[in-house]
Amino acid sequence: MFPNATNTFFRGREMALLTKHRKEQLIAPLLEPFLGSKVVQLDDYDTDNLGTFTRDVKRTGTQLETARKKARIGMELTGLKLGLASEGSFGVDPYTGFIPWNIEVVVFIDDMHGLEIVGVAQGSTKIVQEKVDNLEKARRLVADFGFPASQVIVRPDDGENPHFIKGVATWDQFEAVFHDCWRLSKQGLVFIESDFRAHANPARQNMIRLAAINLLLKLHSHCPNCHAPGYWVTETKPGLPCEYCGAPTAVFRAQIYRCPKCDFSKEVARSDLQFADQGSCSLCNP
Numbered sequence: 346m347f348p349n350a351t352n353t354f355f356r357g358r359e360m361a362l363l364t365k366h367r368k369e370q371l372i373a374p375l376l377e378p379f380l381g382s383k384v385v386q387l388d389d390y391d392t393d394n395l396g397t398f399t400r401d402v403k404r405t406g407t408q409l410e411t412a413r414k415k416a417r418i419g420m421e422l423t424g425l426k427l428g429l430a431s432e433g434s435f436g437v438d439p440y441t442g443f444i445p446w447n448i449e450v451v452v453f454i455d456d457m458h459g460l461e462i463v464g465v466a467q468g469s470t471k472i473v474q475e476k477v478d479n480l481e482k483a484r485r486l487v488a489d490f491g492f493p494a495s496q497v498i499v500r501p502d503d504g505e506n507p508h509f510i511k512g513v514a515t516w517d518q519f520e521a522v523f524h525d526c527w528r529l530s531k532q533g534l535v536f537i538e539s540d541f542r543a544h545a546n547p548a549r550q551n552m553i554r555l556a557a558i559n560l561l562l563k564l565h566s567h568c569p570n571c572h573a574p575g576y577w578v579t580e581t582k583p584g585l586p587c588e589y590c591g592a593p594t595a596v597f598r599a600q601i602y603r604c605p606k607c608d609f610s611k612e613v614a615r616s617d618l619q620f621a622d623q624g625s626c627s628l629c630n631p
């Protein structure tokens with residue numbers, strides 16, 4: 346049934362996935378064939394109780410804590426010993442602090458083997474968050490953002506207005522909603538922002554897929570000491586020698602793999618590169 350499933354830890358088991366926004370369509374096709382287990386999707390619990398992107402329900406825990414909580418609720422509701430959950434966050438990039446940035450985690454909990462393994466993916470993304478005073482500008486703004494494939498949320502005046510319409514997904518709907526919000530506004534402004542919910546945001550869907558693939562890789566990496574899955578890089582060591590002068594550079598030369606279960610760790614030299622590009626050497630290229 347699952348010809349690619351090689352992982353005896355999870356074969357033939359069921360995993361609970363609590364999601365309101367059709368994330369099972371992104372995650373299940375990747376995980377099921379390679380784990381040999383089946384995703385059991387639950388949509389009767391409103392995950393918006395744990396926080397929304399529209400700021401009407403604040404998320405109380407961190408991204409990982411919220412994902413963990415969702416996975417646990419799914420496991421409780423189904424009575425399954427395997428749980429999955431995904432949680433996203435949007436902010437700015439960690440390097441310059443200017444580029445819109447999306448981080449996605451997919452948490453995997455296995456109570457049978459006492460495991461918690463987290464798939465992560467992150468990268469730049471496109472967002473829209475602007476006040477506009479006429480429909481023509483508004484149309485250009487959302488078209489640039491990728492509307493209607495990427496959906497938007499519209500409010501009168503500003504981002505704090507409690508009246509908002511989410512899931513705006515067609516041009517006709519957009520125009521009608523724009524006029525409604527414009528009529529309700531006190532300053533003659535309409536606030537338009539990205540809808541970050543997974544089913545409304547194709548860029549986010551891709552990032553969730555990448556996080557699921559990262560999880561899959563971790564689940565197939567086993568500890569040489571205790572054989573538990575999740576043996577993965579937790580740290581990198583800089584110092585790869587410069588190709589020209591041989592001095593150590595900031596480019597990583599080794600990775601530390603660590604087991605989440607028994608804490609066994611090992612330094613592994615990188616196998617893709619022997620030398621760093623001259624451009625990253627502080628002596629050759631100060």
Ligand SMILES: [Zn+2]
Nearest residue numbers: 568571604607
């Ligand atoms: Zn181990």
Ligand SMILES: [Zn+2]
Nearest residue numbers: 587590626629
């Ligand atoms: Zn050099």
